[in-house]
Amino acid sequence: MYKVLVTDGISHTGLKSLLDHPNFVVERQPTLPTEELKKVIGDYDALIVRSQTKVTEELLLSADKLRVIARAGVGVDNIEINAATRKGIIVINAPGANTMAATEHTLAMMLSLARKIPQAHQKTAAGEWDRSSFKGVELYKKTLGVIGMGKIGTEVAKRAKSFGMNILAFDPYLTEERAKKLGMTKASLDIIAHESDFITVHTPLTNDTRGLINEEYLSKTKKGVRIVNCARGGIIEEKALVKAIQSGHVAGAALDVFEKEPVANAELLQNPNIIVTPHLGASTVEAQEKVAEEVSAEIIEIFEKQSIQNAVNMPQMSGETQAKLQPYLLLGDQMGQLVIQLLNKQAPSNIEINYYGNLIEEDTELLTRTLLKGILSYHLSDSVNLINALHLLKEQGVSYNVVKHPTNKGFANYMELSVSNGQETAKIGATVLNGYGARILKINQYRIDVRPEKYLLYIKHRDVPGMIGKVGSLLGDHDINIGTMQVGRTEVGGEAIMVLTLDRTLSANVIKVLKLIDGLQEAQVLELATVDAARERR
Numbered sequence: 001m002y003k004v005l006v007t008d009g010i011s012h013t014g015l016k017s018l019l020d021h022p023n024f025v026v027e028r029q030p031t032l033p034t035e036e037l038k039k040v041i042g043d044y045d046a047l048i049v050r051s052q053t054k055v056t057e058e059l060l061l062s063a064d065k066l067r068v069i070a071r072a073g074v075g076v077d078n079i080e081i082n083a084a085t086r087k088g089i090i091v092i093n094a095p096g097a098n099t100m101a102a103t104e105h106t107l108a109m110m111l112s113l114a115r116k117i118p119q120a121h122q123k124t125a126a127g128e129w130d131r132s133s134f135k136g137v138e139l140y141k142k143t144l145g146v147i148g149m150g151k152i153g154t155e156v157a158k159r160a161k162s163f164g165m166n167i168l169a170f171d172p173y174l175t176e177e178r179a180k181k182l183g184m185t186k187a188s189l190d191i192i193a194h195e196s197d198f199i200t201v202h203t204p205l206t207n208d209t210r211g212l213i214n215e216e217y218l219s220k221t222k223k224g225v226r227i228v229n230c231a232r233g234g235i236i237e238e239k240a241l242v243k244a245i246q247s248g249h250v251a252g253a254a255l256d257v258f259e260k261e262p263v264a265n266a267e268l269l270q271n272p273n274i275i276v277t278p279h280l281g282a283s284t285v286e287a288q289e290k291v292a293e294e295v296s297a298e299i300i301e302i303f304e305k306q307s308i309q310n311a312v313n314m315p316q317m318s319g320e321t322q323a324k325l326q327p328y329l330l331l332g333d334q335m336g337q338l339v340i341q342l343l344n345k346q347a348p349s350n351i352e353i354n355y356y357g358n359l360i361e362e363d364t365e366l367l368t369r370t371l372l373k374g375i376l377s378y379h380l381s382d383s384v385n386l387i388n389a390l391h392l393l394k395e396q397g398v399s400y401n402v403v404k405h406p407t408n409k410g411f412a413n414y415m416e417l418s419v420s421n422g423q424e425t426a427k428i429g430a431t432v433l434n435g436y437g438a439r440i441l442k443i444n445q446y447r448i449d450v451r452p453e454k455y456l457l458y459i460k461h462r463d464v465p466g467m468i469g470k471v472g473s474l475l476g477d478h479d480i481n482i483g484t485m486q487v488g489r490t491e492v493g494g495e496a497i498m499v500l501t502l503d504r505t506l507s508a509n510v511i512k513v514l515k516l517i518d519g520l521q522e523a524q525v526l527e528l529a530t531v532d533a534a535r536e537r538r
């Protein structure tokens with residue numbers, strides 16, 4: 001049974017799939033103070049938050065069971081991602097679920113700002129009939145500068161176009177072609193400043209975007225510009241904005257997000273030309289249901305099927321690529337586990353990963369992480385996973401290198417993993433054969449053809465007659481059943497290897513007796529913690 005803690009106000013309806021699931025227990029604590037959260041977090045496997053709960057490194061120190069932090073929304077700036085990554089905790093979000101809510105809120109703010117609706121409402125509701133103080137401006141034929149043309153920026157721009165606005169857009173990823181297709185103009189930040197009547201920001205808050213709209217930028221803007229921020233507080237420097245509005249250079253601003261939330265900046269709150277909402281961009285019934293639905297479904301997928309779609313601290317890939325790589329992922333993990341055992345369980349100092357064939361066309365980052373996780377799991381057990389594998393490797397001072405070769409080694413796909421500790425090197429080459437499954441095709445310099453099974457007996461010996469018989473009879477004498485057996489050699493009469501799949505492991509005593517066979521140099525059981533469960537049942 002997995003325990004899920006839900007803090008912050010998350011839609012009950014949206015959590016239905018988790019609440020109804022027999023393998024999950026959901027506990028809701030929407031107003032838990034940080035100190036209390038620290039005391040209980042150690043009991044939970046997953047945590048669902050909105051933007052209020054601050055998931056800090058300190059909190060995560062007590063989160064020993066936690067495997068998933070889910071942000072029911074887009075921005076993950078309330079979560080210390082690096083701390084989560086170091087602990088191997090997956091951080092997921094619901095990237096598209098509140099796009100429409102935030103888009104419509106931005107337009108509502110822009111129209112309210114243009115027509116002074118909140119100010120007019122306040123006075124009218126107070127009993128005054130003032131028709132002269134609230135003359136607004138139209139959006140029609142005005143220029144809107146959109147900074148950040150991701151999901152929300154694009155939707156805002158499309159809708160603003162339908163008001164007859166001329167759109168100037170800036171985003172490092174926006175191409176001329178896409179801008180043209182959308183009927184907008186790709187522009188620099190400076191052009192946006194010089195030409196826009198309205199500017200709206202839709203970027204995340206990063207080192208790059210913090211203070212993007214500052215005193216210097218505001219000084220370049222067109223007199224009378226109106227500014228909207230429904231993205232993240234801090235993208236606009238509040239002090240500079242207030243100053244520019246007080247001076248009359250900027251006509252007004254509409255803000256949903258603030259440098260510090262809840263906002264307490266009196267100069268800003270009391271300025272008659274600044275309208276504010278308390279971070280309501282995503283607050284629609286629909287968006288709140290959708291974000292909760294999406295993270296609930298993903299949590300179930302992660303725990304039940306080990307499938308991850310929207311992790312912020314994992315490589316993203318299409319479903320198609322994931323499906324193509326799937327058979328290689330289990331094999332990659334197994335190759336990692338085998339190679340480290342072949343290196344006599346010593347920690348590696350350098351790892352080489354080589355991909356051949358069609359695999360080189362794919363985004364192999366997940367596969368690389370799987371191979372590395374397999375290696376590290378021998379010593380680090382459950383504390384290593386796909387999230388923290390790269391971090392742990394760095395922490396251990398192990399270097400790794402990935403090479404994609406445009407040749408195919410005779411197979412549609414082939415991967416080779418080589419691990420060295422400075423003195424010795426161990427190597428495994430493997431593929432997945434269409435219709436036949438995974439095959440280990442190389443161990444060190446020897447060619448073989450072995451299906452990975454839970455117990456493999458690896459023997460190194462002199463290539464002399466009778467060796468196979470002697471090993472077989474000895475195992476038989478000890479009631480050990482052999483599944484398959486393969487031999488490999490580089491030259492007749494030289495050194496050779498034998499790899500047997502066994503139904504169970506061997507005692508240290510049997511290994512000792514095996515090593516007494518004349519010409520047998522090494523005998524080692526290689527054990528795989530992860531095997532193909534379907535194959536095991538057969």
Ligand SMILES: NC(=O)c1ccc[n+]([C@@H]2O[C@H](COP(=O)([O-])OP(=O)(O)OC[C@H]3O[C@@H](n4cnc5c(N)ncnc54)[C@H](O)[C@@H]3O)[C@@H](O)[C@H]2O)c1
Pocket residue numbers: 074075076095098099102147148149150151152153170171172173202203204205206208209230231232256257279280281282283
């Ligand atoms: N007010 C709310 O309640 C609310 C709701 C949803 C989202 N948001 C926020 O809105 C913002 C946008 O969300 P989204 O879903 O569109 O994200 P997104 O990831 O789809 O888009 C962000 C875009 O910003 C661009 N960008 C990054 N750095 C930039 C820079 N220096 N200059 C220009 N562009 C830059 C990226 O290339 C990307 O295209 C985020 O900050 C998100 O947290 C707020």
Ligand SMILES: O=C(O)CC[C@@H](O)C(=O)O
Pocket residue numbers: 050051072073074075076098279281282283
């Ligand atoms: O949870 C919220 O209401 C805020 C959501 C929004 O800021 C986001 O980034 O998704």
